[in-house]
Amino acid sequence: MISRLVVVPHPPLLVPELVSGAVPDTGPVRSACLAAARDLAAGASDWVAVGVDPSGPRVVEGVAGTFRGFGVDVRVSLSADASSVDEDLPLPALVAAWLRERVGARSVRVHLVPPDLPTAECVALGERLAGSPALLVLGDGSHRRGELAVGRADERAEPFDEDVREALATADTAALRAVDPVTAAELGAHGRAAWQVAAGVPGAWRCARSEFLAPFGVGYHVAVWEA
Numbered sequence: 001m002i003s004r005l006v007v008v009p010h011p012p013l014l015v016p017e018l019v020s021g022a023v024p025d026t027g028p029v030r031s032a033c034l035a036a037a038r039d040l041a042a043g044a045s046d047w048v049a050v051g052v053d054p055s056g057p058r059v060v061e062g063v064a065g066t067f068r069g070f071g072v073d074v075r076v077s078l079s080a081d082a083s084s085v086d087e088d089l090p091l092p093a094l095v096a097a098w099l100r101e102r103v104g105a106r107s108v109r110v111h112l113v114p115p116d117l118p119t120a121e122c123v124a125l126g127e128r129l130a131g132s133p134a135l136l137v138l139g140d141g142s143h144r145r146g147e148l149a150v151g152r153a154d155e156r157a158e159p160f161d162e163d164v165r166e167a168l169a170t171a172d173t174a175a176l177r178a179v180d181p182v183t184a185a186e187l188g189a190h191g192r193a194a195w196q197v198a199a200g201v202p203g204a205w206r207c208a209r210s211e212f213l214a215p216f217g218v219g220y221h222v223a224v225w226e227a
Contacts, residue, residue, distance in 0.1 A: 002135050002201055003227050006040045007168055008033045009191070009220040010051065010095035010138040012070040025215065032211045032222040037099040037136070039208070039224045044134035045106040050125070050197045051092020051138040052190050056112035065089025065097060074098075079107035092138040092194075099136070108136065115185065117193045119177060126200020137198045139191020141212075141219025142184075148217030150188060157187050161219035164195065165212045168223040171205035173198075191221070203227035 013019045013026040014033055040047060063086045064077035076097035089097075093110045100108045113125065129135060141161045144154035160183065167175035176199035184192035210223040 001130055001227070002132055002203065004040055004043045005135045005137065005198055005201060005205070005225040006036045007137045007139070007195065007198060007221055007223040007225075008036050008099070009140045009218075009222070010092045011140065011218065011220070012067065012091065013216070014095060015067055015070075015074055015098060017072045017074050018067060018070050029213050029215065029220050032213065033099065034102055036222050036224050037103045037105075040134050040136060041103040041105045047096075047100065047105055047108040047134045047136050048129055048132035049092070049096040049108050049110045049136040049138060050129070050194045051090070051096065051110055051112055052115050052193050053090040053092055053112045054114055055090060056114045057117070058112050059109060060086065060089065060093050060112065061107070061109040063089065065094050067094055076101055078110065095138060096136055111197075113193050113197065115190050115193055116181065119181060119196050122193050122196035123177060123200030126197040127202060129197070130202050135198070135201060137194050139194035139221075141189050141191060141214070141221055143188035143218040145214055145217045145219060150217060154187055156183065157219070160184070160187055160189065161212070161214070161221075164189075164219075164221060165210070168195075168221055169207050169210040171207045171225050173200075173205065189219070198225075
């Protein structure tokens with residue numbers, strides 16, 4: 001059974017080489033994610049991850065990839081003995097690989113789910129992943145926050161992220177299951193499906209620590225759950 005579950009965002013800005021002129025500004029988000037990943041690695045060297053990408057549902061493992069599509073050819077791998085390269089590895093898998101390398105985990109197997117995956121199917125996947133050693137959940141909050149919003153700002157974004165923050169901070173799986181997929185999509189909160197996979201993982205969860213940051217008009221949720 002999973003005894004530790006970690007939630008992190010997956011923006012490219014986590015990788016210093018991609019934001020060379022803004023490393024100090026992006027530092028708090030990076031530090032929070034690395035701290036959470038270290039907690040995950042402390043309990044298990046082999047991880048299972050869940051991320052959201054239109055190419056899902058599919059599973060990727062044992063390959064290397066590159067952040068070249070985000071401006072710099074930073075190479076990362078999903079395992080220490082990756083035998084091939086996927087030049088089109090999606091962003092959640094790239095970030096999972098980057099975190100794995102930074103904290104010294106051995107491998108990460110990434111389940112990619114489509115952004116419109118119904119809640120019931122997300123929860124069902126979480127139930128199926130219950131036997132995994134450790135779970136890394138990758139997903140961003142709303143990108144329609146304030147003046148720095150991607151596209152237009154939406155007054156619903158901040159209360160939406162606050163509800164998610166509270167649910168993660170209290171390990172409230174019922175509240176995560178109740179997140180409306182339509183509202184999440186309208187607010188650009190593509191992490192919704194991944195969070196609802198987490199909500200399906202059985203266990204007497206408690207939140208060991210959580211953090212919320214929104215430095216660039218996007219909500220970034222970080223949480224560490226233990227059972």
